[in-house]
Amino acid sequence: MTVSILVILAAIEAAVFCGVLAIRKRSGPLALAMPAAVLLSALLLVFDLVSSLRPGELPFWRKLSLVTESFLPAGWLLASLIHSREPSLKSVSWLQKALLAVSVSFPVAALLLPAGSFFYSPDFEFEKVLFLGGDGFTFYTGVLVYMIVAAVNMEATLRGAQKVERWKIKFETLGAGAILAIFIFYYSQALLYRSLDMDLLGPRSIVLILAIGLMAYSKLMRGNGVKVQISKEMAYRSTVILVVGVYLLGLGIIGEGMRHFGEKMSRNLLTMLFFLGGAGIVIVLLSENIQRKIKVFLSKNFFSDKYDYRAQWLSFTDRVSSAKTSEGVLKAILSGFSETFGTKGAAFFLKNENDGNYESVSVYELDISARELRDGSGLIGFIEPKGWVLNASDGGHGLQETDKRFLEENGISFLVPLFTGGSMNGFIALGSPINGKEVYTFEDYDLMKTLSRQASSIIHNLKLSDELSRARQMEAIGRVSAFVVHDLKNHVSSLSMMVDNADEHIDDPEFQKDMVDSLKSTVKKMNVLISRLRNIKEKTALNLQSADLRAIAEDALRGVSGDVRLEGPSVLAEADPDEIQKVVLNIVLNAIEASPVRAPVYVEVGSSDSAYISVRDGGCGMSAEFIETRLFKLFSTTKKKGLGIGLYQCKQVVEAHGGAIEVASQPGQGTVFTIKLPLAKLHDNMLNFQAG
Missing domain, CATH: 3.30.565.10 (Histidine kinase-like ATPase, C-terminal domain)
Incomplete structure (x- = not known):
């Protein structure tokens, strides 16, 4: 009875969630891949429940379950490729497209092959177990592979997202990942024991209910609109593959261990270890503090250098070059500094050429109250003469209380100077470290200064580009003025000739008539000229x-x-x-x-x-x-x-x-x-x- 209630709750929750998404979606049919995959997962639970409750009708309901399962590979693979990305398959790799094409074979096999070739059950009414035949083993091996690939894609999306984007999609991605995780667990168990265990309906339902809850919370409370760009490096780097590989290796070891400890104990132990390990991986993925500690530990103990400078340089330049506006470039530089050195945000201060003070022009995830730092400040006096990076935690800088208060009140731990042509034109303020125990050395400072030179060059180019744009605008204004002056000169020449002839012919009625007509014509032309000047932005x-x-x-x-x-x-x-x-x-x-x-x-x-x-x-x-x-x-x-x-x-x-x-x-x-x-x-x- 409890299992039936859980399955019904999961099915209702999935139907409501998918219905709301289908109504709200405005990005085309591909954007419905995720709700369709969730609905298929819930529908499979319903068919499996009916199969368990009506053993006499097992062939019919299991056939429906099989057909539903046959659409899971395509559904979840497509959902993982579209999730929080552009709803298009243009940027999808040829390998993923090939997998999508091959996924069509699953429904074909489910519809054409007899159900008896997939599974059989001599005593299903009491055991609730379906033993896999040859076709069934092959079929579910393929399904498992597709679930793993979909999980890898989900992880790539989460890794590829920036901080703000990751905050928005984190729970939705976790929900989808939980559904994929229970499928991986369910089908790997089936392959290990060569049987489908209907007693896992309860855990499957609970996971689906919790997962849909996470996805609904993400949609309602954190909004949509995030489009994550996945780099090739991110696509090929996956913790999921490592985890699943260790898990499947563990399955083999536990399979051997069952000979000594018994089947029931091994299953319980495996279930506990699987979900504890999964929870640990999720914590590591989402905790920036733990990630930073692991990175520092590995760098100190396994690598001669703390940073892979080539990778850092490529990452920084790629990040900046992808920005499309001046403000976007500044944000990209700040996010690059913040993520490279593990700080809680950053801010740009650039020198005002009028008064020489340094003004805050861009902020990235740093809550600062000060908008200006005076040129005579002790902070400027420390970083400008020798181009040193100021680390607020080092002490011994000879700073005044006002300078220390500036750093403390704004949560600033580092000041990185920016130089152009030998003179300082600004600095980057970095927030406090994510890992409070991390020790920063000359290696960090050298990389900070290296990246600051690149940032300074970019800012200088932006300034020159802005000056060039202004010069072109002035040139355009000058050209328009020159054309106007030329038209006026022609009109003045006509009027001047008329005045010269008036001295001799002013008493001639015909001349008077011609003069009035000419004046009217000139006035008309002047009005046309004025009208065009008013609409100068529009092409005449x-x-x-x-x-x-x-x-x-x-x-x-x-x-x-x-x-x-x-x-x-x-x-x-x-x-x-x-x-x-x-x-x-x-x-x-x-x-x-x-x-x-x-x-x-x-x-x-x-x-x-x-x-x-x-x-x-x-x-x-x-x-x-x-x-x-x-x-x-x-x-x-x-x-x-x-x-x-x-x-x-x-x-x-x-x-x-x-x-x-x-x-x-x-x-x-x-x-x-x-x-x-x-x-x-x-x-x-x-x-x-x-x-x-």
């Missing part, structure tokens, strides 16, 4: 339409003084009238400046395979080398008061239309600029109609 889009190039040229030439002669018919092009008008105005003004006094400038509108506006002057002309190397280059100009922007901007605008600017010129013979633009679609249709 061309207002393409079917536009008359002759009308655009007429608008551009309105208010321009000098002998400018416009020729050619109306031609429709796909263009932004305002932008092309600015291009024409800029080229015409350049032509007037380049031409001799009173020399005419010719503007022609026409079409061939494309629409075009050409501007021809009789000026000094240009060499082919100048056209090729300097003409359209930004900030390149031959004018004394020029900005070197106009033609560069014209080229950018025309090319944005899908057109081109062609130049034909020879020294002493003038220049022809031809602006080519795509013909309007309406114009193309008319040509096709006339050709037809």
Whole structure:
């Protein structure tokens, strides 16, 4: 009766837990692998219970149990690969993928082979034992292997997690590990005795109830969202394999011992040793203090050096290079120092260039109240002159009471200076040691200084990168300002010509009308310029339409003084009238400046395979080398008061239309600029109609 209650409680708890997870999950179907594996484990308990309660229907219920067991390898392997990692199989090794593929053979075997080839029971009603046949022994050997692999994956996830991540997933991982542990125990017993013992239903149920409780507590109280990255080194390093290997070796020894002490006593002893050993391993895995003590003990007694410097360097650089933000880099450096030297957190203090004091800029798991350390402090006076690491526990530093109080109140045990170019630009404060009895020597201090040099270089590069980013921003602002000034210069040139002509023609009604139209046009252009400046962060889009190039040229030439002669018919092009008008105005003004006094400038509108506006002057002309190397280059100009922007901007605008600017010129013979633009679609249709 007690066993039945335990199994029912386990099944209900599993159903509720899995149901809640299924409702809350939003990461795709693979994220449901863990609840599915837990549900399969509970379902197996139910079928085994019914088999025990109804011996007459044993073949039917054991067949259901067998089919359920056949899905355990795939379920738990997939759950262990997805647990607290990215819900994807892209980063999974080819070996694990091969195991997933092979796991399909378990359901196939369970469904196609007769149940009698797996197990048999001459007197199940009284013994509650199922003896394994040849197929059964092979089947459960495979299941055991998959449970061990899943346990190794769980351990890799727990080892690969950082402190905060490990805190969040610790109990969920322990719960899953407990279920896998009871499966390893159950199936290893089955292989040892070549029989399945249904009397283990009680322990299996208790473990499942406790495990689901741990997993539920982890989900409810510590949240989700952790994505652990597993390195190759972490994937290949496993305590589980060692423990399981020792355990299976022990099984063999105990199997021999049963000949001398009896079967019942050996089973009880084995069960006790198994779970006591498992509890011990869990304590070691989760206790940073014990881990640190073991590491120090092994280093002192079995290795000539305390640290594997190559491994430490690779670990530190990998940790820092994986950070994606400046704050992430600082946190990675601090976590690297904290975990390497076994301290309870760390903090960054960097020098403020304005007042010379050292300010706290980043903290990792260290509860500090002070946000600043003054430059004249005795602590700075100790670590800066010779670049020494300060160990607060050594004493004899000649520190003042305020300095000692600073260290004590903030839980700081070490100060590691950071130098760039011979001057100290900050320091790293390390918290108190996790193992209070650990003795730090020159070997620790040398590694601290080595890592601090790397950290200082990284921080200096971050600073240079930030300065470069600011310089680029200022350069962008300067370029925008230059373009604005150039547009203003063109508008001012038009207005200046208008004022010069006003002295002579101000009484002419037609001139007055043209002047008012020109002023309106200039005001409109200025408003457009102001509007674009307001939306400077947004990429300006061309207002393409079917536009008359002759009308655009007429608008551009309105208010321009000098002998400018416009020729050619109306031609429709796909263009932004305002932008092309600015291009024409800029080229015409350049032509007037380049031409001799009173020399005419010719503007022609026409079409061939494309629409075009050409501007021809009789000026000094240009060499082919100048056209090729300097003409359209930004900030390149031959004018004394020029900005070197106009033609560069014209080229950018025309090319944005899908057109081109062609130049034909020879020294002493003038220049022809031809602006080519795509013909309007309406114009193309008319040509096709006339050709037809």
